[in-house]
Amino acid sequence: MNAPDLYGEKFARNPITKAQQARVQKSVFAIIGLGGTGGFILENLLRMGAEKLVVFDHDRFELSNFNRQSLATEEFLDMPKVHAAIARAKTINNGIDIRTHEEFGEESGPAIKGADIVLDGTDNVKSKLILSRMARSMEIPYVFCSAQDSRGIVSVFTSYRFEKAFHLPKEEEALERYQMCQSIICPAASLAGTLAASQAVNVLLKKPFAKAPQAIFFDLFKKDVFWKGRLG
Secondary structure, three states: OOOOOHHHHHOOOOOOOHHHHHHHHHOEEEEEOOOHHHHHHHHHHHHOOOOEEEEEOOOEOOHHHOOOOOOOOOOOOOOEHHHHHHHHHHHHOOOOEEEEEOOOOHHHHHHHOOOOEEEEOOOOHHHHHHHHHHHHHHOOOEEEEEEEEOEEEEEEEOOOOHHHHOOOOOOHHHHHHOOOOOOEOHHHHHHHHHHHHHHHHHHHOOOOOOEOOEEEEEEOOOOOOEEEEEOO
8 A cells, every 4th residue: 555645635735736846845945044034934935845944043932022923932932943943844744854053154154055045034134144145155046035013025136246235334343233123013024934935936936036136025004015126
């Protein structure tokens, strides 16, 4: 008697071909940051059938995360976020191959190398700049994702320079002055993470995506919630 195709059954209702689903299953997704946007990136990729993940986060879950972070639960309180990511992933797909790293920085290149795409769930400009440069040097598509208050931006960087897109200062010490995200509503984090995950899959399946300097913008408190615009 043949063993049941659990993977096929779980993801059969994804509106893509079997070959495309196989591409999602075999691709390596690197997610840097597992908080507000990163947790929703992870959830969406898992539900789309991603099985090979590399995740980075140095933090633990605390009560102030509960308003917006999908992995922030009573069960995971004070747990390292990378450990929570493993536990959550296994509840959806026990066949997951997830490699975890509790630090991300200039030395993280070897852990990123080999990824088919990298997704940005970080909350500070310095980490975003490091990640964008690392991905560009390795010719790996970089999915930029940012959310704050009720707003968000998502774009995919291939060759366009991140520094040019956001007019960053040349003095890297000045990046420390950029404010980290302090307030955000859950739907903004959720939507930004969802858009980032969908754009990543679009890149891998050769479907249309917002290629930098073009970007998807949204503001949940505006009458016209979505629009496309140009960075830089």
